[in-house]
Amino acid sequence: MPALEPIRLIHVVADPAALDAAPWVDDEVVLRIAADEALVGGGSAAVVDDPDAIVVDEVGFSAATLDDGALAQLLGHVEFQLPPERPALVQGKIAGVPAKLHVGEPTLLVVQTAYADELRSLLGW
């Protein structure tokens, strides 16, 4: 079973234009969860050109890396449609639990840690 473990991220809320122009490091995973909001993984500090941006360490999420087989199994519980392009971030309910899928190489399942136990239980992990 995939391991759904807590992860450390940078959580940013800023002007959408500032997020668009942010110089993210290439190997960082950037989850743009709203026009003005991003979760950034990879370790480097997020730098956005917005003096009023809220930038905090984020420890409220858990994630699991999914290979193709695990993704295929998970899709049976996904209550939204995946777009064809890659990478892609999709958000919605998985087995009734609010979650995010960053579909790419590899695919990342991200869920707020408060929901992690419930999701593990519902997925039989």
Place this chain on the structure above:
Amino acid sequence: MTDGRIVVDGRPIDYRSGDSLAVAIVRAGEVPAHGGCLCLAGDCGNCLAVVDGVAYVRTCQVAARPGAVVARHPAADAKPPLPQTDLGDVVRVPVGSDVPVHREAFDVVVVGTGEAGVTAGEPLRDAGRSVAWLDASGGEEVVGIYPGPTVVARQPGRVLHLRAQEVIAATGSAEIQPVCAGSDLAGIVTTGAAQTLAAAGVELGCVVRVGQELIRFEGDERGRVTAVVARNADGSETTTPCDTAVVDLGRSARDVLARMSSDEGVCVVGSAAEEHPLPAAPTDPAAVVCPCMGTTVGDLETAFDKGYRDLELLKRASWAGLGPCQGGACLPHVRAFIAGRTGVVPEPFTARPAARQITLAEAAADVAIDAFRRTPLHDEHLAAGARMDRFGGWWRPWHYGDVVGEYWAVREGVSIGDVSTLGKLVVSGPDAVEALERIYPCHVADIKPGRSRYALLLNERGHVMDDGMILRDAETRFTLTFTSGGAANAEMWLRDWIDTWGLRAHVMDRTMSLAAINVTGPFAGELLRRLGLAEPPRFLSHVRADVAGVPCHVMRLSFTGEASFELHHPLDRSVELWRALREAGDRYGIRPHGLQALFGLRLEKGHVIVGMDTELDTTPRRLGMDWAARMEKPFFIGRAALERTAKLADERRWVGFTMDGEAPPEGSPIRSIERGDIIGNVTGSWSSPLFGRALMLGWQRLGRFDDRVEIDGRDAVVTPTPFYDPEGHRARA
């Protein structure tokens, strides 16, 4: 030749290979329901029965198999009995079985594998699009088409949820059922059903075929057809004796699935899309037009004469079309009925899932309606013997086995409570003050950095939506707290308004990123000093400091009535902090408190819990909290409504009550002693260990505010709140 036996109403019945349950039953000289014309094509509701415990099964669509148990629905009202459940099992274990769901996405889902379905789907498949065909004969019974569009179907042992860019309904046409006197007799079949039965070698006896010339059927005392009465070309009637009547009244679109969806992605092809000729308008008042609901032509006439002349209204007024077949049998006749009276053929009415029987287990398969969150201290609570309960979308400790002990720990010692569930937002930006001044009814600009203020959150009607604290972190940055269940709504509320006003302020939800522990009691400050907090903040102040080495946002407030410090901290340090507090607090007799004690503590202080004490139209005035809405401010959301309603006499108020004895159940009605009528209800109730009597909060309505009332059959006295420490000395100590 017999291939096996099924059990019908407790009696074994032979069947042959290839028989459906319905055919096997007819072969045995019985009928699957209690009469009515059989179509044996899944369109009507005249063969519904309980099959292996599942009600409303179309027996014509289920293959006979050894040992299948069929129970006919009762004849009187045609409703099957509810399954008997041991209520004890509801508490102990999940009832029913898990049903797996298979989800898959296709470009196109075609319902129906007839010529129209194949013709529509094959070119799409050849063009490279992914196409799925579903057909009841292939084992996929389509239950409904939902927005998306998503097609839900049942297969043996699982449920399919198929998303599609396009759904093609190629479901063909259905034979029209007779509606006349005697059409509810047994022994009547459609032409298609007669062919099915003949092919199966079922002996039908003397058969009479009848078409549009049908007038009525005649039957015997057993409820079986004995003759067909038809009109001759010259207007005379001919009665023809028979054992089986075969009716041929034309066809209508089999469009139940198509009528379920107005989605642009759903199209109908083939004869399901055709406008077939309607039958003659039914005229016999006693004739049953909707076999599922028992609606007669007389019922249609009554409703029509009352003014329900639109098809959708007539459906609702007469119940025609509301049953399991969703108009599969009656729709042509109801349309003909209206057309006969208005001269206009109405569009078909809508249909609702389920087009096939579905169990609760199948409906609920792989769907968690309420996913409940856990705080990082969940396992700590369980280890401490907590009884967990769901509250505000979270699992929370209700108590740890000794509510009174938890209460006294707060009042006289020190206690910790898990308040990680509180809503927590950060608002930052040059317009943050302006935004919060408009959103909150209290003053915000004069809150100094490091200070905080309690605030209500009102909607445009001046009704209380939520409450919490406003904590100023810096000139342009604030932390806001909300109730556990209100965080998501509060975030939307703030974002929407800030966006609407075009203000420069960002909002971040930290509810599930930060944990929080409330340290409360006379020794709370001393405990925190022992854990490294040199100067605990003063009442309504807040600081950022380490406690036991854990970085915390320490907020001094009070919900319990005692000195209280909320320690907001990173989620991943919560267990560490909780254990450090318990260890260091041992000398003060520290113990955790659950919600039950917390609710009692707050009740003694008369603090409101929004959502539990409040109603949808609760205003600050009704709560006795006019002070929370600063009407001298030129604007805040809800101000105009408060100004307008302040001139009106109020009709209810939220007040305190006391009485001797044990506390009554929350929700108890409050009665006028003089008049005996119900004038309110109890929203919070607590047998106070300190006061030795019942304390309550509740609503008193109807304008005549009595000083003495009756609650739970006992006299209660309206009592000013707070009951405990009204000057607030202990909270500020």
